[in-house]
Structures are given as C-alpha cells and as structure tokens.
Amino acid sequence: MSGKPAPLSPDSVPLSALRAGEVGIIAALSGGHNLRSRMLTLGLTPGAEVTVLQNYGRGPMIVRVRDARVALGRGEAEKVLVRRRAE
Amino acid sequence: MSVRTVPETVAPPVVGERPILVALAGQPNVGKSTLFNLLTGLHQHVGNWPGKTVERKEGHFTFNGASYRLVDLPGTYSLTANSPEELIAREFILRERPDVVVAVVDAATLERSLYLVAELLPLPAPVIVALNMMDVARQEGIQIEPEVLQAALGVPVVPMSATHGVGVPELLETVERMARGELPYTPRLPQIRPDHREVLETLEERIAGYVPEPYPREWVALKLLEGDTEVTQMMRAALPPERWEEVHAVLRAHDDAQVAVASGRYEWIGRMVRAAVTRPRLGQIGLTERLDRWATHPVWGLVILASILGLVFWLTYTVGAPLQGWLEKGIGALAEGVRGLLTGAPAWLSGLLADGVIGGAGAVLTFLPILVIFFAAMAFLEDVGYMARAAYVMDGLMHLIGLHGKSFLPLFLGFGCNVPAILGTRVIESRRARLLTILLAPLVPCTARMAVIVFLAPAFFGPAAPLVSWGLVLLSLGVLALTGIVLNRVLFRGRRSAFIMELPLYHLPNWRTIGLSVWQRSLSFVRKAGTVILAVSVVIWALSTLPGGSAGESYLVRLGKFLEPAGRLMGLDWRLTVALLSSFVAKENSIATLGVLFRAGEEGLAGMLAATYPPATALAFLVVQVLFIPCVATVAAIRQETASWRWTLFSVGLLLVISLLAGMVVFQVGAWVAKGV
Numbered sequence: 001m002s003g004k005p006a007p008l009s010p011d012s013v014p015l016s017a018l019r020a021g022e023v024g025i026i027a028a029l030s031g032g033h034n035l036r037s038r039m040l041t042l043g044l045t046p047g048a049e050v051t052v053l054q055n056y057g058r059g060p061m062i063v064r065v066r067d068a069r070v071a072l073g074r075g076e077a078e079k080v081l082v083r084r085r086a087e
Numbered sequence: 088m089s090v091r092t093v094p095e096t097v098a099p100p101v102v103g104e105r106p107i108l109v110a111l112a113g114q115p116n117v118g119k120s121t122l123f124n125l126l127t128g129l130h131q132h133v134g135n136w137p138g139k140t141v142e143r144k145e146g147h148f149t150f151n152g153a154s155y156r157l158v159d160l161p162g163t164y165s166l167t168a169n170s171p172e173e174l175i176a177r178e179f180i181l182r183e184r185p186d187v188v189v190a191v192v193d194a195a196t197l198e199r200s201l202y203l204v205a206e207l208l209p210l211p212a213p214v215i216v217a218l219n220m221m222d223v224a225r226q227e228g229i230q231i232e233p234e235v236l237q238a239a240l241g242v243p244v245v246p247m248s249a250t251h252g253v254g255v256p257e258l259l260e261t262v263e264r265m266a267r268g269e270l271p272y273t274p275r276l277p278q279i280r281p282d283h284r285e286v287l288e289t290l291e292e293r294i295a296g297y298v299p300e301p302y303p304r305e306w307v308a309l310k311l312l313e314g315d316t317e318v319t320q321m322m323r324a325a326l327p328p329e330r331w332e333e334v335h336a337v338l339r340a341h342d343d344a345q346v347a348v349a350s351g352r353y354e355w356i357g358r359m360v361r362a363a364v365t366r367p368r369l370g371q372i373g374l375t376e377r378l379d380r381w382a383t384h385p386v387w388g389l390v391i392l393a394s395i396l397g398l399v400f401w402l403t404y405t406v407g408a409p410l411q412g413w414l415e416k417g418i419g420a421l422a423e424g425v426r427g428l429l430t431g432a433p434a435w436l437s438g439l440l441a442d443g444v445i446g447g448a449g450a451v452l453t454f455l456p457i458l459v460i461f462f463a464a465m466a467f468l469e470d471v472g473y474m475a476r477a478a479y480v481m482d483g484l485m486h487l488i489g490l491h492g493k494s495f496l497p498l499f500l501g502f503g504c505n506v507p508a509i510l511g512t513r514v515i516e517s518r519r520a521r522l523l524t525i526l527l528a529p530l531v532p533c534t535a536r537m538a539v540i541v542f543l544a545p546a547f548f549g550p551a552a553p554l555v556s557w558g559l560v561l562l563s564l565g566v567l568a569l570t571g572i573v574l575n576r577v578l579f580r581g582r583r584s585a586f587i588m589e590l591p592l593y594h595l596p597n598w599r600t601i602g603l604s605v606w607q608r609s610l611s612f613v614r615k616a617g618t619v620i621l622a623v624s625v626v627i628w629a630l631s632t633l634p635g636g637s638a639g640e641s642y643l644v645r646l647g648k649f650l651e652p653a654g655r656l657m658g659l660d661w662r663l664t665v666a667l668l669s670s671f672v673a674k675e676n677s678i679a680t681l682g683v684l685f686r687a688g689e690e691g692l693a694g695m696l697a698a699t700y701p702p703a704t705a706l707a708f709l710v711v712q713v714l715f716i717p718c719v720a721t722v723a724a725i726r727q728e729t730a731s732w733r734w735t736l737f738s739v740g741l742l743l744v745i746s747l748l749a750g751m752v753v754f755q756v757g758a759w760v761a762k763g764v
Contacts, residue, residue, distance in 0.1 A: 029346065031585075033345065034585075035585045035587075036345060036346070040345065041202060048353070053379070058483075059385060062479070065199075066196065067197070067198060068199045069376075069590040071383075071590050073585065
C-alpha cells in the first residue's frame with residue numbers, strides 16, 4: 001500500500017532536479033504513508049507552488065511553500081514530483 | 088454539518104469555582120511558548136505527559152477575578168497520529184474537553200499554520216484563533232485583515248504580537264466571553280475534496296453505533312480515510328469482524344484518500360484567507376533569506392556553525408569553569424564545617440553527612456554552571472531560529488551514522504557535559520532517532536573525562552601527552568560512529584526517519600522565554616537527577632568506608648580486589664579498578680580515588696603513577712576511562728528521557744562491553760609491542 005511509485009508523467013521531474021530560483025507545481029507524492037503525511041501537513045500538496053531557495057546538487061535542499069521555508073533531505077525531495085513552471 | 092455550536096457536554100464554567108480550562112494549541116515556531124510564558128510567568132509547572140517523554144507544561148493565571156488553568160499542548164503541525172505529541176494534543180481535547188482552545192497561528196505563514204486549525208475545528212471544543220506575529224507579517228510585506236478572516240472562519244480571531252505583549256488583553260477578554268458562552272460560534276468546517284465525499288459518507292454509515300466514547304463519528308471516519316494508525320486500530324477492535332472487513336475493503340480501495348483529505352484542508356484554508364490577505368510583495372528578499380545564503384551554505388554554514396559552537400565552549404570555560412571551581416571550594420568548606428561541628432558525634436555520622444550527603448549534593452551542584460550555560464545557549468539558538476539551520480548543514484555528515492541533522496546539536500553539547508546532551512535530544516521528533524542519539528551521546532568525551540585525561544596523560548606519557556589526548560578523543564568519536572552504524576543496522580534495521588523540517592524566520596531573542604526555559608530545565612535536572620545522584624553518592628561513600636572506617640579495607644576495595652582478575656585482562660590492578668568504579672559518581676573522581684589509594688596529593692600522584700604502571704596499562708586505563716559507563720548524572724538523565732529502565736540498562740551494558748573490549752585490545756596489543764621493543 002505504501003511506497004508505491006507516484007504515477008509518472010513525461011513532464012514531471014523530482015523536486016530535487018529543480019535549481020535554486022526555479023518554481024514547480026507539485027504533481028504527485030510518492031514515499032511511505034508517514035512521509036507523505038508529513039509532507040502534506042507542511043503544505044506540500046498536489047497543486048501547491050514550490051520555489052527552490054537552495055539546491056547545491058547534493059545534500060539537503062530548501063524550498064519555499066505557502067510562505068514557509070521547508071528543508072528536505074535529498075531522498076525526501078526525490079519523492080516529490082513537480083512540473084516546472086516557466087518563468 | 089458545516090455550522091456547529093458549542094456542544095452541550097461543555098458545561099458553562101462557574102466563575103470563582105472550578106478554574107476555566109484553556110488549552111493552548113499551535114504549530115512549532117508560532118510563538119506559543121512566548122504566549123504561555125507571558126500568561127503564566129513563574130506560575131507554571133513542567134512535567135511529562137503520563138507515560139510519555141513529552142514535556143507537559145501547565146500554569147495558571149487570573150483575569151477579571153476568574154481563575155484559569157492553562158495547558159500548553161505540544162507544538163504539532165497536525166493532529167494525525169504521526170508522533171506522540173500529536174496524539175497527546177488531540178486526546179487531551181477529546182477527553183478533557185477544555186472550555187476554550189486557543190489556537191496560536193503565525194500571521195507570516197498563515198496558510199501553513201491554519202492547517203492545525205483545520206484539524207482543531209472538528210473537535211468538540213470551541214476554538215479561538217490567536218493571530219500572532221502580526222508585526223513580523225507586516226515586515227514581510229503581508230497584510231492581514233483579522234475581521235475578514237474571522238468572518239470567513241466563523242470563530243473569533245484576535246490579532247496580536249506576543250513578543251511585544253500586544254493584543255493579549257483582547258485575547259483574554261475573548262477567552263472569557265467564549266467560556267461564558269457569550270460569543271457566537273459558527274465555525275465553517277473544512278470538507279474533504281468532492282471526489283471523496285461519497286466514500287466518507289459510506290464510512291460514517293458503516294461505523295455508526297460502534298464508535299467508542301468520546302470520539303465524534305465524522306472525525307473517526309475522516310481519520311480512517313487518512314490512514315491514521317491509532318484510529319484504525321481502535322475501530323478494528325470496536326467493530327464486529329465482518330463489519331471491519333467491509334470498512335477495511337473500502338479503505339483499501341481508497342488508499343489515496345490521505346492526499347484528498349489534506350488537500351481538502353488546504354483548499355478550505357485557501358478560501359478562508361483569500362479575502363483576508365493581501366501581499367504586495369514583488370520579489371523582495373527578506374532578512375531570513377539573506378542570512379540563510381550564509382547560514383545554510385554547505386561551506387560557510389559549517390564555518391558559522393563551528394564559530395558559534397566555539398563561542399559556546401569559550402563561554403563555558405571562561406565563565407562556567409571558574410564558577411564550578413568556586414562552588415567546589417564552597418562545598419568543600421561546608422563539608423569541613425560540618426565535620427568540625429560534629430567532632431563529638433560518631434565518625435560514621437560526620438562521614439555520612441560531610442562526604443556522602445554534602446559530597447553527593449555537591450556533585451549535583453557543581454554541574455549547574457555548565458548546565459545553565461549550555462541550556463541558555465540551546466534556548467538562545469532555538470529562540471532566534473538558528474537551531475534548524477545547524478541541523479540542516481550537519482545533515483550530510485550525520486547521515487553517515489544513521490542519524491540526521493537534528494541529532495547533531497545534542498551530541499555536540501556532550502563535549503561539555505553528557506547530561507544536557509541527553510536532555511537536549513528532545514528536539515528530535517522521531518522516537519527511533521532520539522533513542523539512537525541518547526545511546527550514542529555518552530560516547531562524546533565530556534569535560535570531566537577530558538579533565539582526567541589532561542591530568543593523567545602527561546603523568547604517564549610526558550611529551551607525547553597531547554598526541555595521546557588527541558588520539559583518545561578521535562577514538563571516542565570513531566567508536567561513536569561505528570556504534571551508530573551498527574546499532575542502526577541491528578536495532579533499527581537501517582530505517583532512517585525522514586529529514587523534513589521547517590526553517591523558521593529569524594527573529595530577535597525573547598529573553599523571558601530563554602530565561603524561563605533555562606530555569607525550568609535546571610530545576611527539573613536538580614529535582615530528578617539530583618535525587619538519584621545523591622542516593623548513589625551515599626551508597627558509594629558507604630561502600631568506600633564500611634565496614635572498618637578506613638579506605639584501605641572497605642567494601643569498595645574488596646570489590647576492586649574481587650574484580651582484579653577481570654581488570655588484569657586490561658592490565659589494571661585493583662587500585663585502577665577501584666578508581667574506575669568510583670568514576671561512576673563523577674568522572675573526575677578517579678583522580679581523587681587514586682590519590683586516596685596511593686596516599687598522595689595531586690602533585691605527588693603523577694610521579695607515583697608513572698613509576699607504578701607500564702605504558703600499556705596506562706593507555707588501557709585511559710581508553711577504558713574515556714569509554715566507560717557514563718556517570719550517574721548521565722544515567723539518571725537517560726532514565727528520565729527514555730522513561731525506560733530497559734533502555735537505560737542497555738545503554739550501561741553497551742558502554743561497559745565496548746570499554747572493556749577496547750581496554751583489553753589496547754593492553755594486549757600494547758604489551759605485545761612493548762615485548763618486541
């Protein structure tokens with residue numbers, strides 16, 4: 001039930017692939033029930049807009065979602081699928 | 088269903104009789120503690136929630152002649168059973184039925200902090216929204232109209248700024264009127280996303296008549312859909328098996344409902360804030376984001392962290408150590424005074440009081456200066472919002488030992504003293520990560536152990552002492568890393584809790600919050616750990632003097648001689664074994680004990696030790712000393728924080744095995760090398 005991969009759509013990428021300054025719209029969440037629950041609670045719901053504040057290509061990253069700054073481990077960020085929003 | 092009044096079960100409070108029960112709810116970092124401290128001041132009591140290791144704060148105050156009982160619920164982002172904190176918060180509201188729930192929300196992150204309100208409204212207690220940090224929101228360029236928000240929510244909204252004391256009287260007035268039932272209360276409840284409305288109704292229908300008190304049926308149905316483990320277990324037990332199978336089948340068919348429920352709440356929030364919030368910010372970069380370019384940078388972030396921690400140590404040594412020295416002297420003088428007063432009394436009585444009780448209580452007191460400094464540093468870094476950044480920059484390194492960033496600061500505090508390290512693990516939410524951090528913390532060499540090394544290493548190794556000391560610290564940290572990796576594999580099967588956390592806005596420190604935090608933590612340490620330490624000190628004192636009254640033939644010495652065969656494996660004779668045993672009370676005791684056993688002052692002792700023991704023994708002793716069972720204060724802290732004797736004993740046993748094994752290896756290898764030379 002948990003851990004099943006989020007439906008892949010050709011234009012969605014993991015949040016970890018976005019560079020600092022890029023904006024994405026959340027398409028889907030994968031990962032276990034508890035992780036998803038924590039992400040949803042912090043406002044990472046499908047349709048929400050996320051701005052990447054920091055991503056050095058390795059290690060954890062920082063995003064802004066619903067006016068709050070949220071730090072995610074790389075593994076966690078890979079489980080959030082987003083669609084890039086053109087600037 | 089979308090309009091609800093205060094449930095009849097909440098009896099209107101009678102002013103002057105039973106105090107009005109107010110629960111304070113809110114997400115982390117919304118200023119809830121500041122408000123709690125403002126309202127209760129020193130009229131607060133800190134304990135633990137029954138059977139849990141979660142801090143429970145309660146206080147009282149009076150307003151307009153009525154008395155209020157204020158319970159600070161744990162800070163949680165939601166009320167889904169993700170953590171013990173969330174469970175505690177919702178069970179309290181469901182079972183204790185507070186007269187009023189004050190939900191503190193952060194105006195600067197309004198949408199996110201209203202999420203908890205979306206979870207609070209369906210519970211059977213009236214909610215007042217305290218719209219805190221209005222000043223911060225304004226600085227961030229966010230304009231909020233409280234009246235518009237109030238009209239949308241259908242519950243009272245009070246704008247305020249707890250840090251500046253603004254809006255507090257208005258909040259209290261609203262609480263008072265709400266408790267008297269004088270305010271209209273027509274909350275608009277969040278709805279699940281339309282595509283799941285039908286399945287929610289089906290569930291409600293299926294469980295009707297089987298929901299145990301005091302849980303509301305709609306709430307239980309929603310929690311089932313969310314996949315809430317506690318509620319699922321409860322309903323599996325409450326429903327007849329065939330009915331449970333039906334419900335279970337519905338839930339299995341909708342295991343994506345979790346997203347629908349949470350999205351439904353955020354859509355509701357969107358509707359609530361749409362008219363109330365205007366945000367003319369146009370790409371302006373706030374102070375927090377500017378500071379974070381440095382504080383969370385992979386290189387500069389580490390440099391800043393190292394500097395801050397260096398400063399904390401500098402403070403400890405320049406302020407804490409002298410204070411500790413004075414306290415020790417004062418306690419020594421007190422003990423002498425007592426001995427002088429009791430010259431006529433039997434020797435055992437003056438010994439018990441002067442060495443056992445005063446010595447033991449003194450050991451507790453001398454911890455205080457260092458503890459206070461560390462508690463203050465922790466509270467300060469937490470309050471200004473830096474703590475989350477430290478966790479963030481250390482996340483990568485902590486991954487290597489199966490932990491994540493949040494475990495770093497508590498472990499680091501261990502260099503000062505293991506006790507605040509263990510008490511500091513409270514910042515870690517996941518029980519698993521917290522337990523692992525508690526088990527690893529005693530492997531960080533504390534100042535007391537370093538003091539022993541700093542005294543003994545030159546005595547044994549002369550000019551090589553700095554190298555030996557440095558090696559011992561590296562050895563501890565290496566053992567810590569290795570133990571972390573192994574424990575994580577064996578005990579927790581490599582599972583790592585997710586690293587996802589909020590980075591709060593930086594803000595100026597609130598001295599009242601910091602001061603009260605230091606006060607409460609120190610008090611709780613003295614109270615809880617103090618009793619254990621005192622008891623153990625008296626027992627060790629008794630063992631070291633009874634039966635004859637002379638240290639040479641005491642039970643402790645007999646025990647040391649009895650254990651000598653085991654000590655021999657590490658090259659230790661009975662005197663070193665006794666020194667090791669006595670370090671259980673306080674690490675620095677080993678030097679004092681050796682002084683007694685060799686009948687020498689500290690100056691003479693160094694030479695006598697060097698003449699008595701070969702290098703292999705000396706090195707083995709230092710290695711065991713660094714890795715040995717933590718001192719009694721640390722053990723007491725472990726017991727307090729794990730709330731389990733099993734884990735406490737596991738920790739003690741683990742360190743015993745590790746230290747003895749390491750000692751044996753070092754001695755045997757050392758002796759073999761020495762033979763070859």
